[in-house]
Amino acid sequence: MTQPTQPETPALAAATAMFVEVLVVGIGGLTATATLLIALIGPTATAKLAPVAGSSPVVGAALAAAYALGILIDRIADTTLAPSRRRLRTQYFPSNDAYAQARLRLADFPALAARADYARSRMRVCRGWLLNTVVLTVSADLAMLRYSFEHRPLTICVTTMFGAATALGFYRAWHALTVTSYRKLAEQTIPGTPVPAQPQPHTALS
Incomplete structure (x- = not known):
């Protein structure tokens, strides 16, 4: 009798998701690197x-x-946004220890921990895609200047404007996801703790 397929373990699922995530970010970095190379070597060498x-x-x-670039880009982006991330975290957790303890308490609830991950x-x-x-x-x-x-x-003007708008969109998405993540973590692990009101859309980036 054929044995039933074993379900994928949470650790394996997390590792797979992390691999895909890093690769998704790294493909963008590799594309940017290739485009920059095209700009440097010119159309003749590119055709060859x-x-x-x-x-x-x-x-x-x-x-x-x-994959390697994805790891590097993630670290650079994280370092760049670290001041904003710390400022947002202090709205819900007074210290790094408080945040770490909340993460540990959330681990007792696998369904909630999976959503947080x-x-x-x-x-x-x-x-990563902001960078x-x-x-x-x-x-x-x-590259377009070489052709x-x-x-x-x-x-070139349209490309620059589209790139700036897209970068702003990724920043706003990161900002909203970060705030929501900290707020839900505080609500789920510190019952009865007052949670600061959410800023209005026009002040979210101030």
Whole structure:
């Protein structure tokens, strides 16, 4: 008799989710790096290298590089946003110890802990792609400056505006997810503790 498939353990599921998350962020960083390389070497060299880009060894190396870049980008983005993150955390937790204790208490409730992990995963993707968007926009503008095509100034202007709007969108998403995560953690682990009122949309970034 065929044995039933064993359910995926929470640790394995978390590790898989983390791998995908880092890869998603890293692919953006790798794309920005490739675009910057195109801007540096110019159209002639790019045309010569294009046939090689689709080979299996290059694709494999690209995936490995994307994963490594994802880790680096996540650390840079986390360091950049750390002051804002600490400021938001102090609205709900007076100290790092209080926050750590709340995280430990939440671990006693697997369903709530899984939801919190999912929220933190989305936060990390948003902060990583905030940095990716900025670098992608700059590298795309530089690449377009190396190529001659119709309406180039307009295209560069539109690309820059779209990149700035997208970066702002990722920041606002990260900000909202971070605030919600801290608020829910406080409500779920410190019953009866007053939670500060949420800021109005027009003051959320002040």
